[in-house]
Ligand SMILES: Nc1ncnc2c1ncn2[C@@H]1O[C@H](COP(=O)(O)OP(=O)(O)OP(=O)(O)O)[C@@H](O)[C@H]1O
Protein backbone atom coordinates (compact mmCIF):
# COMPACT_ATOMS: atom_id res chain seq x y z
CA UNK A 336 0.00 0.00 0.00
CA UNK A 337 1.16 3.49 -0.77
CA UNK A 338 2.26 5.53 2.24
CA UNK A 339 -0.13 8.42 1.59
CA UNK A 340 -3.02 5.98 1.44
CA UNK A 341 -1.86 4.26 4.58
CA UNK A 342 -1.82 7.53 6.48
CA UNK A 343 -5.16 8.54 5.00
CA UNK A 344 -6.76 5.37 6.34
CA UNK A 345 -5.01 5.63 9.68
CA UNK A 346 -6.17 9.24 9.97
CA UNK A 347 -9.75 8.26 9.20
CA UNK A 348 -9.63 5.60 11.89
CA UNK A 349 -8.26 7.98 14.50
CA UNK A 350 -10.80 10.65 13.52
CA UNK A 351 -13.62 8.15 14.02
CA UNK A 352 -12.43 7.50 17.56
CA UNK A 353 -12.61 11.13 18.54
CA UNK A 354 -15.99 11.85 16.93
CA UNK A 355 -17.49 9.37 19.38
CA UNK A 356 -15.28 9.93 22.37
CA UNK A 357 -17.64 8.54 24.94
CA UNK A 358 -18.46 5.34 23.12
CA UNK A 359 -14.80 4.85 22.26
CA UNK A 360 -13.98 5.26 25.92
CA UNK A 361 -16.71 2.77 26.84
CA UNK A 362 -15.46 0.14 24.44
CA UNK A 363 -11.86 0.52 25.61
CA UNK A 364 -13.06 0.25 29.21
CA UNK A 365 -15.03 -2.92 28.55
CA UNK A 366 -12.17 -4.59 26.70
CA UNK A 367 -9.83 -3.57 29.48
CA UNK A 368 -12.18 -5.05 32.07
CA UNK A 369 -12.55 -8.24 30.06
CA UNK A 370 -8.83 -8.71 29.68
CA UNK A 371 -8.11 -7.68 33.24
CA UNK A 372 -10.46 -10.29 34.64
CA UNK A 373 -9.18 -12.84 32.19
CA UNK A 374 -5.60 -12.02 33.21
CA UNK A 375 -6.29 -12.22 36.93
CA UNK A 376 -8.04 -15.52 36.67
CA UNK A 377 -5.40 -17.07 34.46
CA UNK A 378 -2.65 -15.93 36.80
CA UNK A 379 -4.51 -17.39 39.76
CA UNK A 380 -4.96 -20.67 37.89
CA UNK A 381 -1.34 -20.65 36.86
CA UNK A 382 -0.17 -20.16 40.41
CA UNK A 383 -2.43 -22.86 41.78
CA UNK A 384 -1.13 -25.25 39.12
CA UNK A 385 2.37 -24.31 40.05
CA UNK A 386 1.75 -25.01 43.71
CA UNK A 387 0.10 -28.31 42.95
CA UNK A 388 3.11 -29.39 40.93
CA UNK A 389 5.42 -28.25 43.67
CA UNK A 390 3.52 -30.21 46.30
CA UNK A 391 3.26 -33.31 44.23
CA UNK A 392 6.99 -33.31 43.69
CA UNK A 393 7.42 -33.81 47.44
CA UNK A 394 5.83 -36.59 49.45
CA UNK A 395 6.74 -35.04 52.72
CA UNK A 396 4.59 -34.80 55.77
CA UNK A 397 5.20 -32.07 58.27
CA UNK A 398 4.34 -32.53 61.92
CA UNK A 399 4.21 -29.20 63.73
CA UNK A 400 5.16 -29.12 67.35
CA UNK A 401 2.96 -27.36 69.87
CA UNK A 402 4.05 -23.73 70.27
CA UNK A 403 4.10 -24.00 74.06
CA UNK A 404 6.93 -26.48 74.05
CA UNK A 405 10.52 -25.32 74.24
CA UNK A 406 13.09 -26.47 71.77
CA UNK A 407 14.38 -29.16 74.13
CA UNK A 408 10.90 -30.47 74.80
CA UNK A 409 10.27 -30.47 71.09
CA UNK A 410 13.44 -32.39 70.37
CA UNK A 411 12.47 -34.92 72.99
CA UNK A 412 9.48 -35.91 70.90
CA UNK A 413 11.75 -37.36 68.25
CA UNK A 414 11.79 -40.85 69.77
CA UNK A 415 8.00 -41.00 69.76
CA UNK A 416 7.66 -39.56 66.30
CA UNK A 417 10.20 -41.82 64.69
CA UNK A 418 8.55 -44.89 66.17
CA UNK A 419 5.26 -44.27 64.39
CA UNK A 420 4.56 -46.92 61.77
CA UNK A 421 5.27 -46.11 58.16
CA UNK A 422 7.78 -43.34 58.90
CA UNK A 423 10.86 -43.73 56.79
CA UNK A 424 12.94 -40.71 57.73
CA UNK A 425 12.48 -38.18 60.45
CA UNK A 426 14.22 -34.82 60.70
CA UNK A 427 13.79 -32.15 63.32
CA UNK A 428 13.70 -28.55 62.08
CA UNK A 429 13.72 -25.63 64.50
CA UNK A 430 11.59 -22.61 63.78
CA UNK A 431 14.70 -20.52 63.16
CA UNK A 432 15.91 -23.00 60.57
CA UNK A 433 12.50 -23.12 58.95
CA UNK A 434 12.51 -19.37 58.65
CA UNK A 435 15.98 -19.22 57.20
CA UNK A 436 15.19 -21.76 54.55
CA UNK A 437 11.99 -19.92 53.76
CA UNK A 438 13.85 -16.65 53.37
CA UNK A 439 16.32 -18.21 51.02
CA UNK A 440 13.42 -19.33 48.82
CA UNK A 441 11.97 -15.88 48.66
CA UNK A 442 12.96 -12.27 48.85
CA UNK A 443 14.60 -11.84 52.21
CA UNK A 444 13.30 -8.33 52.72
CA UNK A 445 9.75 -9.53 52.54
CA UNK A 446 10.25 -11.27 55.88
CA UNK A 447 12.16 -8.63 57.70
CA UNK A 448 9.25 -7.83 59.90
CA UNK A 449 8.13 -11.34 60.63
CA UNK A 450 9.12 -12.66 64.00
CA UNK A 451 10.62 -16.12 63.90
CA UNK A 452 8.14 -17.28 66.53
CA UNK A 453 5.44 -17.57 63.92
CA UNK A 454 7.27 -20.57 62.51
CA UNK A 455 6.76 -23.54 64.67
CA UNK A 456 9.29 -26.24 65.38
CA UNK A 457 8.54 -29.16 63.17
CA UNK A 458 9.42 -32.64 62.11
CA UNK A 459 9.84 -33.21 58.42
CA UNK A 460 8.94 -36.80 57.69
CA UNK A 461 8.87 -39.01 54.68
CA UNK A 462 6.63 -42.03 54.42
CA UNK A 463 7.36 -45.59 53.35
CA UNK A 464 3.93 -46.10 51.85
CA UNK A 465 2.06 -43.05 50.64
CA UNK A 466 -1.27 -44.85 50.49
CA UNK A 467 -1.24 -45.28 54.26
CA UNK A 468 -0.84 -41.56 54.78
CA UNK A 469 -4.19 -41.04 56.45
CA UNK A 470 -3.48 -43.57 59.19
CA UNK A 471 0.03 -42.30 59.73
CA UNK A 472 -1.37 -38.81 60.06
CA UNK A 473 -3.81 -39.92 62.74
CA UNK A 474 -1.05 -41.72 64.62
CA UNK A 475 1.11 -38.61 64.55
CA UNK A 476 -1.71 -36.37 65.70
CA UNK A 477 -2.27 -38.64 68.69
CA UNK A 478 1.22 -37.92 70.04
CA UNK A 479 1.20 -35.42 72.91
CA UNK A 480 2.95 -32.23 71.84
CA UNK A 481 2.23 -32.51 68.13
CA UNK A 482 -0.16 -29.72 67.27
CA UNK A 483 -0.83 -30.23 63.63
CA UNK A 484 0.09 -32.54 60.79
CA UNK A 485 0.11 -31.41 57.24
CA UNK A 486 0.63 -33.55 54.20
CA UNK A 487 1.34 -31.78 50.94
CA UNK A 488 -0.67 -34.28 49.00
CA UNK A 489 -3.67 -33.41 51.10
CA UNK A 490 -3.40 -29.85 50.01
CA UNK A 491 -2.73 -30.85 46.46
CA UNK A 492 -6.15 -32.44 46.21
CA UNK A 493 -7.88 -29.38 47.62
CA UNK A 494 -5.96 -27.17 45.26
CA UNK A 495 -6.97 -29.28 42.29
CA UNK A 496 -10.62 -28.71 43.21
CA UNK A 497 -10.00 -25.01 43.69
CA UNK A 498 -8.17 -24.81 40.37
CA UNK A 499 -11.06 -26.50 38.60
CA UNK A 500 -13.58 -24.09 40.07
CA UNK A 501 -11.46 -21.10 39.21
CA UNK A 502 -11.00 -22.39 35.65
CA UNK A 503 -14.73 -22.87 35.10
CA UNK A 504 -15.61 -19.47 36.55
CA UNK A 505 -12.94 -17.75 34.52
CA UNK A 506 -13.97 -19.42 31.27
CA UNK A 507 -17.59 -18.35 31.81
CA UNK A 508 -16.58 -14.81 32.75
CA UNK A 509 -14.17 -14.45 29.87
CA UNK A 510 -16.62 -15.73 27.27
CA UNK A 511 -19.36 -13.44 28.60
CA UNK A 512 -17.07 -10.43 28.68
CA UNK A 513 -15.72 -11.24 25.23
CA UNK A 514 -19.25 -11.23 23.83
CA UNK A 515 -20.08 -8.01 25.69
CA UNK A 516 -16.96 -6.25 24.48
CA UNK A 517 -17.56 -7.40 20.92
CA UNK A 518 -21.10 -6.05 21.16
CA UNK A 519 -19.99 -2.68 22.53
CA UNK A 520 -17.14 -2.46 20.04
CA UNK A 521 -19.48 -3.21 17.13
CA UNK A 522 -21.91 -0.55 18.27
CA UNK A 523 -19.20 2.03 18.81
CA UNK A 524 -17.96 1.52 15.29
CA UNK A 525 -21.54 1.43 13.98
CA UNK A 526 -21.87 5.00 15.23
CA UNK A 527 -18.86 5.91 13.14
CA UNK A 528 -20.29 4.17 10.09
CA UNK A 529 -23.56 6.03 10.66
CA UNK A 530 -21.79 9.40 10.77
CA UNK A 531 -20.01 8.46 7.57
CA UNK A 532 -22.90 6.78 5.78
CA UNK A 533 -22.96 9.39 3.02
CA UNK A 534 -19.26 8.99 2.40
CA UNK A 535 -19.68 5.23 2.37
CA UNK A 536 -22.51 5.52 -0.16
CA UNK A 537 -20.37 7.70 -2.41
CA UNK A 538 -17.37 5.42 -2.08
CA UNK A 539 -19.50 2.51 -3.20
CA UNK A 540 -21.00 4.51 -6.03
CA UNK A 541 -17.65 5.49 -7.48
CA UNK A 542 -16.29 1.97 -7.17
CA UNK A 543 -14.12 1.87 -4.04
CA UNK A 544 -13.48 -1.74 -3.05
CA UNK A 545 -15.13 -3.20 0.03
CA UNK A 546 -11.73 -3.66 1.60
CA UNK A 547 -10.94 0.00 1.19
CA UNK A 548 -14.30 1.09 2.62
CA UNK A 549 -13.92 -1.28 5.54
CA UNK A 550 -10.37 -0.40 6.46
CA UNK A 551 -10.82 2.88 8.41
CA UNK A 552 -13.37 1.16 10.62
CA UNK A 553 -11.15 -1.85 11.12
CA UNK A 554 -8.30 0.51 11.98
CA UNK A 555 -10.56 2.24 14.49
CA UNK A 556 -11.38 -1.10 16.12
CA UNK A 557 -7.75 -2.14 16.05
CA UNK A 558 -6.60 0.98 17.84
CA UNK A 559 -9.35 0.75 20.47
CA UNK A 560 -8.68 -2.95 21.01
CA UNK A 561 -4.93 -2.57 21.28
CA UNK A 562 -5.41 0.32 23.69
CA UNK A 563 -7.67 -1.82 25.87
CA UNK A 564 -5.10 -4.63 25.76
CA UNK A 565 -2.25 -2.36 26.77
CA UNK A 566 -4.15 -0.76 29.66
CA UNK A 567 -5.29 -4.15 30.93
CA UNK A 568 -1.72 -5.42 30.79
CA UNK A 569 -0.51 -2.48 32.86
CA UNK A 570 -3.27 -3.02 35.41
CA UNK A 571 -2.63 -6.74 35.73
CA UNK A 572 1.10 -6.16 36.13
CA UNK A 573 0.44 -3.66 38.89
CA UNK A 574 -2.14 -5.77 40.70
CA UNK A 575 0.05 -8.88 40.46
CA UNK A 576 2.97 -7.03 41.90
CA UNK A 577 0.93 -5.77 44.86
CA UNK A 578 -0.83 -9.08 45.39
CA UNK A 579 2.33 -11.18 45.44
CA UNK A 580 3.82 -8.98 48.12
CA UNK A 581 0.73 -9.18 50.28
CA UNK A 582 0.28 -12.90 49.71
CA UNK A 583 3.82 -13.86 50.52
CA UNK A 584 3.66 -11.93 53.73
CA UNK A 585 0.28 -13.31 54.74
CA UNK A 586 0.88 -16.91 53.81
CA UNK A 587 4.37 -17.19 55.13
CA UNK A 588 3.52 -20.42 56.92
CA UNK A 589 2.29 -22.29 53.92
CA UNK A 590 3.86 -23.64 50.81
CA UNK A 591 3.37 -20.66 48.60
CA UNK A 592 5.45 -20.81 45.47
CA UNK A 593 4.44 -17.84 43.33
CA UNK A 594 5.23 -17.57 39.65
CA UNK A 595 7.33 -14.45 39.08
CA UNK A 596 5.60 -11.93 36.78
CA UNK A 597 8.57 -11.73 34.46
CA UNK A 598 8.04 -15.30 33.25
CA UNK A 599 4.45 -14.56 32.16
CA UNK A 600 4.89 -10.91 31.10
CA UNK A 601 5.55 -11.46 27.42
CA UNK A 602 2.95 -14.15 26.71
CA UNK A 603 0.42 -12.13 28.69
CA UNK A 604 1.12 -8.97 26.70
CA UNK A 605 0.88 -10.96 23.49
CA UNK A 606 -2.45 -12.51 24.41
CA UNK A 607 -3.87 -9.17 25.63
CA UNK A 608 -2.92 -7.30 22.50
CA UNK A 609 -4.04 -10.22 20.37
CA UNK A 610 -7.46 -10.50 21.99
CA UNK A 611 -7.91 -6.72 22.05
CA UNK A 612 -7.06 -6.43 18.38
CA UNK A 613 -9.24 -9.42 17.53
CA UNK A 614 -12.25 -7.86 19.25
CA UNK A 615 -11.54 -4.53 17.55
CA UNK A 616 -11.14 -5.95 14.09
CA UNK A 617 -14.18 -8.22 14.39
CA UNK A 618 -16.17 -5.27 15.70
CA UNK A 619 -15.08 -3.13 12.77
CA UNK A 620 -15.87 -5.79 10.21
CA UNK A 621 -19.29 -6.57 11.65
CA UNK A 622 -20.18 -2.89 12.07
CA UNK A 623 -19.65 -2.14 8.39
CA UNK A 624 -21.06 -5.43 7.10
CA UNK A 625 -24.56 -4.13 6.45
CA UNK A 626 -23.27 -1.37 4.20
CA UNK A 627 -21.37 -3.71 1.93
CA UNK A 628 -24.09 -6.12 0.93
CA UNK A 629 -24.94 -4.73 -2.49
CA UNK B 630 -22.35 -0.24 -23.98
CA UNK B 631 -25.61 -1.20 -22.33
CA UNK B 632 -27.78 -4.09 -23.43
CA UNK B 633 -31.10 -5.02 -21.83
CA UNK B 634 -32.56 -8.26 -23.21
CA UNK B 635 -36.04 -9.16 -22.09
CA UNK B 636 -35.26 -8.03 -18.57
CA UNK B 637 -37.72 -8.76 -15.83
CA UNK B 638 -37.17 -7.34 -12.39
CA UNK B 639 -39.29 -8.12 -9.34
CA UNK B 640 -38.49 -6.53 -5.96
CA UNK B 641 -38.25 -9.49 -3.62
CA UNK B 642 -39.53 -7.74 -0.52
CA UNK B 643 -42.79 -6.47 -2.04
CA UNK B 644 -43.12 -8.72 -5.09
CA UNK B 645 -43.60 -5.49 -7.08
CA UNK B 646 -42.91 -6.12 -10.76
CA UNK B 647 -40.76 -3.08 -11.58
CA UNK B 648 -39.64 -4.14 -15.08
CA UNK B 649 -41.36 -6.62 -17.34
CA UNK B 650 -39.69 -7.68 -20.57
CA UNK B 651 -37.52 -4.61 -21.13
CA UNK B 652 -35.20 -4.68 -24.13
CA UNK B 653 -33.04 -1.86 -25.48
CA UNK B 654 -29.42 -1.13 -26.02
CA UNK B 655 -27.28 1.99 -25.78
CA UNK B 656 -24.09 2.19 -27.82
CA UNK B 657 -20.94 3.97 -26.71
CA UNK B 658 -21.14 7.70 -27.31
CA UNK B 659 -24.93 7.94 -27.39
CA UNK B 660 -27.05 10.52 -25.57
CA UNK B 661 -30.33 8.97 -24.38
CA UNK B 662 -33.30 10.22 -22.40
CA UNK B 663 -35.22 7.66 -20.36
CA UNK B 664 -38.71 8.96 -19.62
CA UNK B 665 -41.86 7.67 -17.96
CA UNK B 666 -44.40 8.44 -15.27
CA UNK B 667 -43.71 8.03 -11.59
CA UNK B 668 -43.32 4.40 -10.61
CA UNK B 669 -42.76 3.25 -14.19
CA UNK B 670 -39.37 1.71 -13.36
CA UNK B 671 -36.80 4.37 -14.35
CA UNK B 672 -34.83 4.33 -11.15
CA UNK B 673 -34.97 0.56 -11.21
CA UNK B 674 -33.21 0.63 -14.60
CA UNK B 675 -30.40 2.67 -13.02
CA UNK B 676 -30.13 0.42 -9.99
CA UNK B 677 -29.74 -2.53 -12.33
CA UNK B 678 -27.05 -0.74 -14.33
CA UNK B 679 -24.97 -0.03 -11.21
CA UNK B 680 -25.47 -3.50 -9.76
CA UNK B 681 -27.37 -2.17 -6.75
CA UNK B 682 -30.21 -4.54 -7.66
CA UNK B 683 -30.12 -7.76 -9.66
CA UNK B 684 -32.32 -8.72 -12.60
CA UNK B 685 -34.84 -11.48 -11.98
CA UNK B 686 -34.92 -12.75 -15.56
CA UNK B 687 -33.42 -11.97 -18.97
CA UNK B 688 -29.97 -10.62 -19.71
CA UNK B 689 -28.13 -7.42 -18.96
CA UNK B 690 -24.68 -6.38 -20.11
CA UNK B 691 -23.02 -3.12 -19.08
CA UNK B 692 -19.61 -2.06 -20.35
CA UNK B 693 -18.58 -5.68 -20.79
CA UNK B 694 -19.91 -6.92 -17.44
CA UNK B 695 -22.57 -9.63 -17.38
CA UNK B 696 -24.83 -8.34 -14.61
CA UNK B 697 -26.64 -11.62 -14.27
CA UNK B 698 -23.51 -13.39 -13.14
CA UNK B 699 -21.31 -10.60 -11.77
CA UNK B 700 -19.76 -11.32 -8.41
CA UNK B 701 -20.01 -8.88 -5.52
CA UNK B 702 -16.23 -8.44 -5.59
CA UNK B 703 -16.34 -7.31 -9.20
CA UNK B 704 -18.97 -4.60 -8.71
CA UNK B 705 -16.40 -1.88 -7.93
CA UNK B 706 -14.80 -2.53 -11.34
CA UNK B 707 -18.17 -2.08 -13.04
CA UNK B 708 -18.90 1.07 -11.05
CA UNK B 709 -15.62 2.66 -12.07
CA UNK B 710 -16.91 2.65 -15.65
CA UNK B 711 -20.03 4.58 -14.58
CA UNK B 712 -20.56 8.09 -13.24
CA UNK B 713 -23.86 8.50 -11.40
CA UNK B 714 -25.70 11.75 -10.60
CA UNK B 715 -28.79 12.09 -8.42
CA UNK B 716 -31.59 14.58 -8.00
CA UNK B 717 -30.36 15.42 -4.48
CA UNK B 718 -26.68 15.93 -5.48
CA UNK B 719 -25.35 13.85 -2.56
CA UNK B 720 -22.36 16.04 -1.80
CA UNK B 721 -20.52 15.79 1.50
CA UNK B 722 -21.34 18.96 3.44
CA UNK B 723 -18.17 19.19 5.47
CA UNK B 724 -15.91 18.94 2.42
CA UNK B 725 -15.08 21.75 0.03
CA UNK B 726 -15.88 21.57 -3.68
CA UNK B 727 -12.33 20.45 -4.39
CA UNK B 728 -12.41 17.79 -1.66
CA UNK B 729 -15.78 16.49 -2.80
CA UNK B 730 -14.45 15.89 -6.30
CA UNK B 731 -11.05 14.68 -5.11
CA UNK B 732 -12.75 12.22 -2.75
CA UNK B 733 -13.98 10.15 -5.67
CA UNK B 734 -10.42 9.83 -6.97
CA UNK B 735 -8.84 9.22 -3.62
CA UNK B 736 -11.08 6.31 -2.71
CA UNK B 737 -10.19 4.43 -5.87
CA UNK B 738 -6.50 4.85 -5.14
CA UNK B 739 -5.44 7.81 -7.25
CA UNK B 740 -2.13 9.52 -6.48
CA UNK B 741 -2.11 12.97 -4.95
CA UNK B 742 -0.33 14.37 -7.98
CA UNK B 743 -2.95 12.99 -10.37
CA UNK B 744 -5.72 14.37 -8.14
CA UNK B 745 -4.20 17.86 -8.05
CA UNK B 746 -3.95 17.85 -11.80
CA UNK B 747 -7.27 16.30 -12.72
CA UNK B 748 -9.73 17.96 -10.28
CA UNK B 749 -9.16 21.55 -11.55
CA UNK B 750 -9.59 20.32 -15.12
CA UNK B 751 -13.02 18.82 -14.40
CA UNK B 752 -14.11 21.80 -12.34
CA UNK B 753 -13.14 24.00 -15.29
CA UNK B 754 -15.16 21.76 -17.63
CA UNK B 755 -18.34 22.09 -15.52
CA UNK B 756 -17.81 25.84 -15.17
CA UNK B 757 -16.78 25.93 -11.52
CA UNK B 758 -13.19 27.11 -11.81
CA UNK B 759 -12.51 29.32 -8.80
CA UNK B 760 -15.10 27.58 -6.59
CA UNK B 761 -12.64 25.04 -5.18
CA UNK B 762 -12.66 26.27 -1.59
CA UNK B 763 -16.41 26.70 -1.21
CA UNK B 764 -18.59 24.32 0.68
CA UNK B 765 -21.84 22.87 -0.75
CA UNK B 766 -23.96 25.17 1.46
CA UNK B 767 -22.29 28.16 -0.17
CA UNK B 768 -23.45 27.10 -3.65
CA UNK B 769 -26.75 27.35 -5.55
CA UNK B 770 -28.58 24.15 -6.45
CA UNK B 771 -27.34 24.34 -10.02
CA UNK B 772 -23.77 24.80 -8.86
CA UNK B 773 -24.08 21.89 -6.46
CA UNK B 774 -25.32 19.67 -9.26
CA UNK B 775 -22.27 20.71 -11.33
CA UNK B 776 -20.02 19.61 -8.48
CA UNK B 777 -21.82 16.28 -8.55
CA UNK B 778 -21.23 16.06 -12.29
CA UNK B 779 -17.55 16.90 -11.82
CA UNK B 780 -17.32 14.15 -9.23
CA UNK B 781 -19.03 11.68 -11.55
CA UNK B 782 -16.66 12.63 -14.37
CA UNK B 783 -13.39 12.82 -12.51
CA UNK B 784 -12.49 9.13 -12.85
CA UNK B 785 -13.15 9.19 -16.61
CA UNK B 786 -16.17 6.87 -16.70
CA UNK B 787 -17.40 5.49 -19.99
CA UNK B 788 -20.95 6.45 -19.17
CA UNK B 789 -22.72 9.14 -17.15
CA UNK B 790 -26.06 8.15 -15.64
CA UNK B 791 -28.27 10.91 -14.24
CA UNK B 792 -31.47 10.17 -12.29
CA UNK B 793 -33.70 13.27 -12.46
CA UNK B 794 -30.69 15.59 -12.35
CA UNK B 795 -32.86 18.68 -12.82
CA UNK B 796 -35.54 17.74 -10.32
CA UNK B 797 -34.42 20.39 -7.86
CA UNK B 798 -33.54 23.11 -10.39
CA UNK B 799 -35.49 25.93 -12.05
CA UNK B 800 -36.08 25.76 -15.84
CA UNK B 801 -33.11 27.98 -16.76
CA UNK B 802 -30.65 26.03 -14.58
CA UNK B 803 -32.15 22.80 -15.90
CA UNK B 804 -31.48 23.80 -19.47
CA UNK B 805 -27.91 24.87 -18.57
CA UNK B 806 -27.36 21.51 -16.96
CA UNK B 807 -28.62 19.63 -20.03
CA UNK B 808 -26.33 21.70 -22.21
CA UNK B 809 -23.44 20.72 -19.96
CA UNK B 810 -24.37 17.05 -20.23
CA UNK B 811 -24.59 17.45 -24.00
CA UNK B 812 -21.10 18.97 -24.00
CA UNK B 813 -19.78 16.08 -21.96
CA UNK B 814 -21.41 13.68 -24.41
CA UNK B 815 -19.71 15.46 -27.30
CA UNK B 816 -16.38 14.89 -25.56
CA UNK B 817 -17.05 11.15 -25.91
CA UNK B 818 -18.89 10.00 -22.79
CA UNK B 819 -22.16 8.08 -23.14
CA UNK B 820 -24.98 9.88 -21.33
CA UNK B 821 -28.24 8.45 -19.99
CA UNK B 822 -30.63 11.00 -18.46
CA UNK B 823 -33.75 9.95 -16.57
CA UNK B 824 -36.37 12.68 -16.42
CA UNK B 825 -40.06 13.34 -16.64
CA UNK B 826 -39.73 16.94 -17.75
CA UNK B 827 -41.39 16.96 -21.14
CA UNK B 828 -40.27 20.46 -22.18
CA UNK B 829 -36.68 19.73 -21.40
CA UNK B 830 -36.66 16.57 -23.48
CA UNK B 831 -38.36 18.31 -26.35
CA UNK B 832 -35.74 21.06 -26.32
CA UNK B 833 -33.19 18.53 -27.55
CA UNK B 834 -33.23 16.24 -30.54
CA UNK B 835 -32.12 13.09 -28.84
CA UNK B 836 -33.08 9.47 -28.61
CA UNK B 837 -35.91 8.97 -26.11
CA UNK B 838 -36.78 5.65 -24.49
CA UNK B 839 -40.17 5.78 -22.83
CA UNK B 840 -41.28 3.21 -20.25
CA UNK B 841 -44.58 2.74 -18.51
CA UNK B 842 -45.54 0.11 -15.96
CA UNK B 843 -42.19 -1.57 -16.44
CA UNK B 844 -42.47 -1.91 -20.22
CA UNK B 845 -40.77 0.01 -23.03
CA UNK B 846 -43.56 1.75 -24.90
CA UNK B 847 -41.50 3.71 -27.41
CA UNK B 848 -37.89 4.18 -28.40
CA UNK B 849 -37.12 6.76 -31.04
CA UNK B 850 -34.63 9.31 -32.32
CA UNK B 851 -37.31 11.92 -32.95
CA UNK B 852 -36.61 13.82 -29.80
CA UNK B 853 -40.20 14.00 -28.70
CA UNK B 854 -41.78 12.68 -25.63
CA UNK B 855 -42.76 9.13 -26.56
CA UNK B 856 -45.71 8.62 -24.31
CA UNK B 857 -48.61 11.02 -24.38
CA UNK B 858 -50.90 10.41 -21.44
CA UNK B 859 -49.15 12.19 -18.63
N1 LIG C 1 -36.72 -0.76 -2.90
C1 LIG C 1 -37.90 -1.13 -3.41
N2 LIG C 1 -38.55 -2.18 -2.89
C2 LIG C 1 -39.73 -2.58 -3.38
N3 LIG C 1 -40.34 -2.01 -4.42
C3 LIG C 1 -39.73 -0.97 -5.01
C4 LIG C 1 -38.48 -0.48 -4.53
N4 LIG C 1 -38.11 0.58 -5.29
C5 LIG C 1 -39.09 0.73 -6.20
N5 LIG C 1 -40.07 -0.19 -6.04
C6 LIG C 1 -41.27 -0.34 -6.87
O1 LIG C 1 -40.87 -0.57 -8.20
C7 LIG C 1 -41.64 0.19 -9.13
C8 LIG C 1 -40.73 1.06 -9.97
O2 LIG C 1 -40.11 2.02 -9.13
P1 LIG C 1 -39.02 3.04 -9.65
O3 LIG C 1 -38.38 3.64 -8.47
O4 LIG C 1 -38.14 2.35 -10.61
O5 LIG C 1 -39.91 4.11 -10.41
P2 LIG C 1 -39.49 5.49 -11.11
O6 LIG C 1 -39.86 5.35 -12.54
O7 LIG C 1 -38.07 5.79 -10.80
O8 LIG C 1 -40.43 6.53 -10.38
P3 LIG C 1 -40.18 8.09 -10.06
O9 LIG C 1 -40.35 8.83 -11.33
O10 LIG C 1 -41.24 8.40 -9.07
O11 LIG C 1 -38.81 8.18 -9.47
C9 LIG C 1 -42.63 0.96 -8.28
O12 LIG C 1 -43.86 0.25 -8.33
C10 LIG C 1 -42.07 0.94 -6.89
O13 LIG C 1 -43.10 0.90 -5.94
Ligand SMILES: [Mg+2]
Pocket residue numbers: 671672673792
Ligand atom coordinates in the same frame (compact mmCIF):
# COMPACT_ATOMS: atom_id res chain seq x y z
MG1 LIG D 1 -37.05 7.36 -9.69
